[in-house]
Amino acid sequence: xxxxxxxxxxxxxxGVSTAAYQVEGGHDADGKGPSIWDTFCQKRNKIxxxxxxxxxxxxxxxxxxxxxxxxxxNIPNYRFSIxxxxxxxxxxxxxxxKGIDFYNHLIDFCLELGIEPWITIYHWDLPEAxxxxxxxxxxxxxxxxxxxVDCCIKNYGDRVKHWMVLNEPMVFTGAGxxxxxxxxxxxxxxxxxxxxxxxxxxxxxxxxxxxxxxxDCKVGxxxxxxxxxPFRHFEEKDIKxxxxxxALINRTFIEPLLGMGYPTxxxxxxxxxxxxxxxxxxxxxxxxxxxxxxxxxxxxxVSYAPWMPFEKxxxxxxxxxxxxxxxxxxxxxxxxxxxxxxxxxEYKQVKEIIITENGAxxxxxxxxxxxxxxxxxxxxxxxxxxxxxxxxxxxxxKGYFIWTLLDNFEWAExxxxxxxxxxxxxxxxxxxxxxxxxxxSSFLSEIPAVLPGVRDEEMNIQINSAL
Ligand code: IFM
Numbered sequence: 487x488x489x490x491x492x493x494x495x496x497x498x499x500x501g502v503s504t505a506a507y508q509v510e511g512g513h514d515a516d517g518k519g520p521s522i523w524d525t526f527c528q529k530r531n532k533i534x535x536x537x538x539x540x541x542x543x544x545x546x547x548x549x550x551x552x553x554x555x556x557x558x559x560n561i562p563n564y565r566f567s568i569x570x571x572x573x574x575x576x577x578x579x580x581x582x583x584k585g586i587d588f589y590n591h592l593i594d595f596c597l598e599l600g601i602e603p604w605i606t607i608y609h610w611d612l613p614e615a616x617x618x619x620x621x622x623x624x625x626x627x628x629x630x631x632x633x634x635v636d637c638c639i640k641n642y643g644d645r646v647k648h649w650m651v652l653n654e655p656m657v658f659t660g661a662g663x664x665x666x667x668x669x670x671x672x673x674x675x676x677x678x679x680x681x682x683x684x685x686x687x688x689x690x691x692x693x694x695x696x697x698x699x700x701x702d703c704k705v706g707x708x709x710x711x712x713x714x715x716p717f718r719h720f721e722e723k724d725i726k727x728x729x730x731x732x733a734l735i736n737r738t739f740i741e742p743l744l745g746m747g748y749p750t751x752x753x754x755x756x757x758x759x760x761x762x763x764x765x766x767x768x769x770x771x772x773x774x775x776x777x778x779x780x781x782x783x784x785x786x787x788v789s790y791a792p793w794m795p796f797e798k799x800x801x802x803x804x805x806x807x808x809x810x811x812x813x814x815x816x817x818x819x820x821x822x823x824x825x826x827x828x829x830x831x832e833y834k835q836v837k838e839i840i841i842t843e844n845g846a847x848x849x850x851x852x853x854x855x856x857x858x859x860x861x862x863x864x865x866x867x868x869x870x871x872x873x874x875x876x877x878x879x880x881x882x883x884k885g886y887f888i889w890t891l892l893d894n895f896e897w898a899e900x901x902x903x904x905x906x907x908x909x910x911x912x913x914x915x916x917x918x919x920x921x922x923x924x925x926x927s928s929f930l931s932e933i934p935a936v937l938p939g940v941r942d943e944e945m946n947i948q949i950n951s952a953l
Contacts, residue, residue: 512546519575
């Protein structure tokens, strides 16, 4: 059985996603100020191998080569983020015009090659100067963030027509302000709840600013979202634990945005967020986004764990469950993207969904100058097939962006997990297109893709004849 790009419709947006800190490097180039990730990476033993994003893929200096690569691969849409401290080094106040120009060049070159730029305003790299004042845990961040959004839209809104306010707020507040495993390394319920509320307020306010400045732009925001199941399906305690984890990781940010408030009835602990709420915040949390970005990689199994603080729940990793998994220890389970789409579609306020990230990190091997990453090709095909299924059943899903273009800096995991369609040699920075990149390219030039189950040899014949 085959499907082609055409089965998704002419208006379906295909692309790849990246994020500033993960690819740009140029950490102190041309007036850029430090971000919380620059600082966090300097601490010992926070990042695998003590890696950092100082150089990363050096996209700051090689953007023209990388945009040309997108063109060569027939990729029509490119999602990237703006480094806040590159354009506003202290986070607020003085603008760094060299930083502004970097993105001007990037955007203009994309447009010149017929590639549509999609911008994520905030993908986790808060200016360090703002963290010194409390960062996302300080309510002042609402003003700082509004200033940043305003600056992005006034500089780039004339050419960029698709905007996403935040990338995965649950991850940057949870990992950065509760668990302390991401920058800025803060721990505890109080800092998490404060950061979460201010991020939720900012996502709505960011949307309002974009719409008021540029009514011709489409505005969205993105969420990490996984299908969740109880570890023991008939165990009442596991069912309850799974429902709490679902409320926390899937619903905490989208429901207030949709005007439903925080999901406190399924997660009592969230009631404590009220401490950080001011009069009329409940209404200000809501905004009618043009689209919702869904970022799905896996499904999660949850069991009751009485020793765990607050939720009394624990996610059981894929390796413990002994199921197929990626280098992130995330189960390979394509129906999760279908189930997540169906669930988002149940919210009547959601107008349109774009898959803004989906992809996998595998142990790629070079063989005679080639990376034959069949596992990644199969992962992508199987997920696309599930997206098509949901679409055929009426879900208004309008785009699919692969995470990611280049092997890059994967936060606390450093450069170990590789998600790219293109390999980057960390020493020479040489780019090599993997077979998955060639496959995506042929798919986008309308060569039929193969549905799961087809033999690898057949797949290779298709790729080779397409190139
Ligand atoms: O690399 C990240 C990205 O920054 C946010 N979404 C998930 C990706 C893979 O972990």
